[in-house]
Amino acid sequence: MIRNSRLILALDVLDKERAIDLVSVLKDRIDYVKVGYPLILAAGLEVVEEIASMAPVIADLKIADIPNTNTLISEPVLAAGASGIIAHAFAGRDSLSACVDAARERGALVFAVTEMSHPGAVEFMAPLAEGLARLAAECRVDGVVAPATRPERIRLIRSIVGDRAIISPGVGAQGGSPRAALEAGADYLIVGRSITDSPNPAAVADAILSEIR
Ligand code: O7M
Numbered sequence: 001m002i003r004n005s006r007l008i009l010a011l012d013v014l015d016k017e018r019a020i021d022l023v024s025v026l027k028d029r030i031d032y033v034k035v036g037y038p039l040i041l042a043a044g045l046e047v048v049e050e051i052a053s054m055a056p057v058i059a060d061l062k063i064a065d066i067p068n069t070n071t072l073i074s075e076p077v078l079a080a081g082a083s084g085i086i087a088h089a090f091a092g093r094d095s096l097s098a099c100v101d102a103a104r105e106r107g108a109l110v111f112a113v114t115e116m117s118h119p120g121a122v123e124f125m126a127p128l129a130e131g132l133a134r135l136a137a138e139c140r141v142d143g144v145v146a147p148a149t150r151p152e153r154i155r156l157i158r159s160i161v162g163d164r165a166i167i168s169p170g171v172g173a174q175g176g177s178p179r180a181a182l183e184a185g186a187d188y189l190i191v192g193r194s195i196t197d198s199p200n201p202a203a204v205a206d207a208i209l210s211e212i213r
């Protein structure tokens with residue numbers, strides 16, 4: 001993985017021109033752009049191709065279906081130029097492996113979600129997170145998603161996934177601290193609204209970068 005800034009921009013905006021403007025301004029400050037359902041549904045899959053021509057894209061479709069459907073979801077988004085895809089681990093070994101296989105065929109990265117960052121994740125995901133992280137490692141994913149809102153959980157998941165990457169959402173708008181997430185073992189911070197909703201996205205990105213340097 002590219003590792004310069006350790007920032008992944010969550011590009012959850014609905015307007016394609018705004019999305020492209022944000023990437024133009026921010027591309028030298030981030031390692032990847034994470035594009036998910038909001039922008040892809042609003043602007044079409046072509047938006048992945050367009051953004052991928054400016055910065056590496058991780059497609060966040062949180063893929064969680066049967067293996068055959070997972071393959072059918074993964075392939076077009078990889079063909080559109082995504083450098084990585086994100087799948088849920090909870091759908092099980094065969095489903096996650098289908099995403100790993102699709103990514104490998106394209107030389108792309110694959111990440112598995114373990115425990116999510118929002119409060120509701122403690123209801124069902126947290127009790128399963130260690131098993132999900134173990135499964136992700138066994139399926140040879142490149143990395144896992146773990147919550148910056150609960151740095152102690154990043155620490156636990158790090159102890160399971162070894163040197164696989166941990167990408168961590170939940171800083172800023174969801175209340176997590178960039179520095180605490182990295183100190184707990186995250187490799188990358190996924191940051192959306194605190195940058196994209198700001199009147200000065202570059203200044204916010206720069207402030208986060210200086211906090212974590
Ligand atoms: O910084 P925010 O809160 O505006 O955006 C965070 C982004 O990370 C947004 O795109 C979420 O969908 C995503 N995310 C979480 O917030 N929590 C999770 O547990 C997982 C993700 C994610 O990216 O999963 C792959």
